[in-house]
Amino acid sequence: MTPSTVRPAAVAGLFYPGQAAVLRTQIDGELAAVKAGSTQLPPKMLLVPHAGYVYSGPVAAHAYATLAGARGRIRRVVLLGPAHRVALRGLAAPTASAFETPLGRVAVDQAAIASLADLPQLSRRDDAHATEHSLEVQLPFLQSLLGDFTLVPLVVGHASPAEVAEVIERLWGGDETLILISSDLSHYLPYAQAQASDRATIDQVLHLDPALAHEQACGATPLGGALLAARRHGLQPRLLDLRNSGDTAGDRARVVGYAAVAFESPDPLGAALLARARNAIADALGLPTGPEPGHHALDEPGATFVTLRRGGELRGCIGTLEAQRPLAHDVRLHALGAAFRDSRFAPLAAWEFESLEIEVSLLDPSEPIAASSEAEALRALQPGVDGVVLEYRGRHATFLPQVWEQLPAPVDFLAALKRKAGLPEDFWTEALRLARYRVRKFAELRP
Missing domain, CATH: 3.30.1490.150 (Hypothetical protein ph0010; domain 2)
Structure with a gap:
């Protein structure tokens, strides 16, 4: 690998510390500040912000904390972010064989990029990468957590969500591949207005709705394509953090919004809990019940809330904040409570059961x-x-x-x-x- 094939760091010392020791200390501090949640497999896809670390680092850390156990498991990162400085049609891959940061070099997976050569929306343009920060700022976090991995860096310009999704599908891979989408949310709105705008945007993201405007997210194009791919693969989005620069850096007159979202394969524990909640209600109504998948966590103490809706309207919600009984028993108890003992509603009738929407929330300790x-x-x-x-x-x-x-x-x-x-x-x-x-x-x- 010769120096001429390396894309050097362009925003080290500007968006993040330019000295390796200082950079490692800051990243370690950001990750340490994130409260550890329930242990799960690494997500397949992440949405992460890309502003300077002083602004978006605390939010980005919530996304990267999900990769704490992924070293050696994730060996390739497909990284997509918006073009900020170069007019671009479609998606641009570099010819460089490595990207460099103060923490070292990351090899570019040129074989993966070559597999996209027949797609008309893909081009090779080093100028699109030369000063682009949306990809670069993600690398130090990835280097700290994953160690040795290869990179497929793609700058996204004017393209349709379907064109982006087609590229992502080609690169989907298995458990060894992480899809990373780099985007901030609203830009330079007053604090309260930004909160409302970003909440609406995240509602779309959590519903896997790709119809996003660039006023909502500068990375609306790569994010829209990723949401299409997530829907096709049945991924479930989980909001990890939603804040803006007014929360992290103080000035609330004109803020930029940031979100961290994980997109995960369906959790088998969720399927087990939902089946038990539905069967508990069906059995109480004298209706047929269905199969109940097993899970090792069901016999452990757990705290749940069960929420019922019909036609999108609340129909009952009961739960507990502290783990007091085995999880399987807890979810059945609260399913019955939400259906028949929520004082705000009449007891559920059998005719309502078929259209009932059930949601189970599994609580971490407070x-x-x-x-x-x-x-x-x-x-x-x-x-x-x-x-x-x-x-x-x-x-x-x-x-x-x-x-x-x-x-x-x-x-x-x-x-x-x-x-x-x-x-x-x-x-x-x-x-x-x-x-x-x-x-x-x-x-x-x-x-």
Whole structure:
């Protein structure tokens, strides 16, 4: 490998530290700050932001933390990001045989790129890569976590989601291949406006809707193609973090939005929990039940919420915050509670069962939110990610992370949670206790 074939780092010292030791320290710190979730296999695909590390690093770390156990397992990364500095039709691959950062060189998988040679939307353009930051900023995180891997770097210009998806399909591979999509969300909106816009964008992403505009995400084109591919392969999206530069770097006048999303193969534990929830309700109604796949975690203590909907409207929701019984028993108990003992609704009737949509949320243990003021508490909340528990002198209330879909602004979310606990919206005292938890959400794929 000669120096002339290496694409040198273009934004080291600008978007991220240019010295290897400082860079490693920053990445290690960002990853250490991420609360470890439930152990799972690495995702097949990730959505990660690409701003300077001081702005987007804390959000990117939530995506990269899912790769903590992937060293030696993931050996190839297909990396797609938008073209910021060169007008480009289609997708551009480099001729360089390696990309360089302060942490060393990453070999380009030229054989994989050669396999795309017959696609008219692909070209070889080193100028598209020379100063492009959307791909480069991902490499130090990948180098830190994966060690030795090869790279398929693709800058995406004007193209259709279908054209991007066709390229991704060619490179899909197996467990050895990670698909990485680099994109920020809204740009330079006021803080509250950005929160609402980014929440709407992420709702589309979580529904695998590829019809994204570039005002929503600078990487709308590669992301749209990735969402098409995710739908074809049955991947399930999971929101890991959603914030903006006003949360990470202070200035809220004009912010840029960032999200971390994992796209994973269907979890066998989810299928096992959903089957038991549906069968518990069917059995209580005297209706036929179906098969129940097994899973080793079912006999372990676990805490679930079961949410029922019909036609998209809430029909019942019951659960517990702390693990008190085996997971299989817990999910059956709360399925029956949501169907027949939620005081907000009449007991479920047999005629409603066929159109029932069931969702199971598996809760991680909660952790306290340290806040001496309401403003501090609002800054600590992570919209779309945190479930929140409120306690005050015997009053308790909780909202699952799904509630952010209706209340995307932290101030509205917390106000509604206080109302649920029977407190005034403007109530605050240092004796009020808040805690956060995360969930793994499993929903049935109904026709």
